[in-house]
């Protein structure tokens with residue numbers, strides 16, 4: 001199977017290309033939307049044939065100083081955007097028509113070459129035989145070294161996103177680790193041990209920026225432009241800080257899982273809305289889901305890069321069901337839960353991990369795979385048994 005990893009390197013994009021590509025996409029979108037037709041039942045579909053494409057292409061090519069492939073890139077990205085919108089629309093989920101808001105350039109593989117083998121340079125054509133953009137990959141030591149090829153590039157105002165591709169043999173894992181993510185921590189059951197990763201810093205980051213945004217909101221009445229700029233700046237900073245922290249955590253976890261050849265079992269997020277969180281509900285819930293999504297996507301691609309599988313399990317009731325006897329759990333003290341039937345007392349995050357792992361492997365405590373090491377002789381588990 002082929003796996004993809006994306007990395008970004010800092011770089012200043014040519015302003016004129018950013019502007020032109022933005023314009024090309026806007027025109028292409030306007031034109032493509034004219035080709036969205038609606039059936040009698042109200043379903044949307046795109047009727048955009050070869051000729052339509054050629055017409056649009058010719059129009060966009062007029063007076064273009066940049067490489068022609070940028071026009072194709074713009075058209076492709078817009079068609080992708082419109083098709084994505086149609087899918088949402090037909091499910092009744094589209095709020096408004098798609099728009100081009102970001103100044104982003106999609107650089108097709110035909111627009112660049114990779115020189116001097118793997119640790120070499122990427123050379124992007126801006127204007128044919130005239131203007132190029134060169135990126136020395138060796139300057140960035142965090143980029144992967146063991147890849148097969150470089151896929152498309154995405155050029156943004158201040159960075160270049162590079163996708164690396166590699167063919168990997170799917171690995172049969174020796175076991176699976178499971179993870180439960182909430183607002184303040186990530187709990188993992190790795191190799192029969194519990195590991196906790198603190199997310200309080202992340203929570204703090206979000207809180208700080210939330211406060212900043214609230215202040216900017218006041219400013220937006222008198223100075224809307226400044227407010228918008230500040231808002232974008234802070235949102236970006238917040239995102240970057242959060243991503244940095246999550247990268248550290250997922251790299252640590254992925255290294256460990258790779259060394260013991262374990263796959264991962266994660267919560268299927270579609271059911272996360274069932275979860276109960278404390279505090280100001282909406283924001284916390286949003287953050288929790290956001291954390292979870294970020295964690296999962298980062299861990300997944302880091303594991304897949306080495307051929308390790310990731311399974312998703314419906315987490316409904318994962319902290320309501322006793323992992324030992326399947327009895328009902330009730331709140332005990334603090335984050336502890338107690339089983340009404342067998343008396344088990346355990347931390348709720350640990351319980352969730354145990355259940356996720358069992359369900360992901362399709363076993364029950366009484367099933368064909370005994371819970372080696374996880375359950376002490378008395379049938380009780382204590383945090384001490386798992387803590388590292």
Ligand SMILES: [Zn+2]
Nearest residue numbers: 322325339342
């Ligand atoms: Zn029980």
